[in-house]
Amino acid sequence: MIIGIPTELKVAEKRVGVTPSGVRTLVQAGHQVLIQSGAGLGSGFVDESYTQAGAQIKGNRQEVWADSDMILKVKEPLPQEFDLMREDQVIFTYLHLAADKDLTEKLIEKKIVGIAYETIQTENGSLPLLAPMSAVAGRLAVQAGAYCLEAQTGGRGILLSGVPGVRPAYVVIIGAGVSGLHACFSAVGNGARVSILDINQERLDYINDVMRGSVTTLMSNEGTLEEEIVKADLVISSVLIPGARAPKLISRNLLKKMKPGAAIVDISIDQGGSCETSHPTTHDDPTYVEEGIVHYCVNNMPGAVPRTSTLALTNATLSYALEIANLGYKEAMKENPAIAKGMNLIRGSVVHKAVAESMGFRYDPLSEF
Numbered sequence: 001m002i003i004g005i006p007t008e009l010k011v012a013e014k015r016v017g018v019t020p021s022g023v024r025t026l027v028q029a030g031h032q033v034l035i036q037s038g039a040g041l042g043s044g045f046v047d048e049s050y051t052q053a054g055a056q057i058k059g060n061r062q063e064v065w066a067d068s069d070m071i072l073k074v075k076e077p078l079p080q081e082f083d084l085m086r087e088d089q090v091i092f093t094y095l096h097l098a099a100d101k102d103l104t105e106k107l108i109e110k111k112i113v114g115i116a117y118e119t120i121q122t123e124n125g126s127l128p129l130l131a132p133m134s135a136v137a138g139r140l141a142v143q144a145g146a147y148c149l150e151a152q153t154g155g156r157g158i159l160l161s162g163v164p165g166v167r168p169a170y171v172v173i174i175g176a177g178v179s180g181l182h183a184c185f186s187a188v189g190n191g192a193r194v195s196i197l198d199i200n201q202e203r204l205d206y207i208n209d210v211m212r213g214s215v216t217t218l219m220s221n222e223g224t225l226e227e228e229i230v231k232a233d234l235v236i237s238s239v240l241i242p243g244a245r246a247p248k249l250i251s252r253n254l255l256k257k258m259k260p261g262a263a264i265v266d267i268s269i270d271q272g273g274s275c276e277t278s279h280p281t282t283h284d285d286p287t288y289v290e291e292g293i294v295h296y297c298v299n300n301m302p303g304a305v306p307r308t309s310t311l312a313l314t315n316a317t318l319s320y321a322l323e324i325a326n327l328g329y330k331e332a333m334k335e336n337p338a339i340a341k342g343m344n345l346i347r348g349s350v351v352h353k354a355v356a357e358s359m360g361f362r363y364d365p366l367s368e369f
Helices: 020-028 047-052 061-067 101-110 131-148 178-189 201-210 222-231 252-257 267-271 306-327 329-335 337-342 353-359
Strands: 002-005 032-036 056-058 070-072 090-093 113-116 170-174 193-198 216-219 234-237 263-266 287-290 293-296 343-346
Touching: 002 061, 020 032, 020 047, 020 306, 032 047, 032 061, 047 056, 056 061, 070 306, 090 306, 101 343, 101 353, 113 337, 131 178, 131 234, 131 263, 131 267, 131 293, 131 306, 170 178, 170 222, 178 193, 178 201, 178 234, 193 201, 193 222, 201 216, 216 222, 222 252, 234 267, 263 267, 306 329, 306 337, 329 337, 337 343
Parallel strands: 002 032, 002 070, 032 056, 070 090, 090 113, 170 193, 170 234, 193 216, 234 263, 263 293
Antiparallel strands: 113 343, 287 293
């Protein structure tokens, strides 16, 4: 199979779809890899390292898209790439279609095969290709939240850790998944007081065990959620429903009850955000203030640390990319149920139920294919 890796176009996105060592693995398996010149520079990988691994360097994205059977990316295609797609071409990347109806419609029109990192799911319910970036985002969320609490951004002027004699910040984390757990690690490590809410008691028990009781775990319901958010200096929302839009848990009215200058880091913004007032921002302009609350809603947070993120992402995605390349997407779906769950679109049909329901599209079961 011919596998193409174009340069990412999203604002301030410096990750790349695969590392040079990942390219070597693909080439050794008998595949041809095309990479756009300069695609890896933002992550610290020069063209020469890719050629030494066996890749062919292409001068522009048009050549990469035109000649490739499968496109391996980090983020969803942008409008500049729409006309480069062709029918039955496989796009393997973070798609996050539930938050972008226009993109979904365009990919349906182009009749591509869309396999989403974020919906690849194993039998135990884990999301192996979302996990590494969720870990990065969770740890970055605390770093970003600390910045948001500074006076220069409109925050309360609070140091996350406090100092001797001065109370530390109170951090509330919504969602005890991978992002939530890593946000706990980082927040506690920075000396903050931390509580975490979830609807899964087993997950709360796990957090309590691994954090050795240093975090307050709470069953999430409307009353507890409001009580905690009103007390918070920093709220980190990491709720996730695979393939679907994030639930709106923080209303504008609740926002008005928060402390002036408090902050929200909405990791869920990739799936539409869990705060009524959230809208996507960029690394170049990451924050805004609404109802007196500082919002941080960058929808490619791990792009802030591209080398770490690219290495972690390739560790997770490579085996799946290799399986798809070796078998073709149809056989790969049959052989590996996790890849079947990653299928969002097949040649004009929406084959992931949560994506279809979120967007109001017709759902075509995979069994039909």
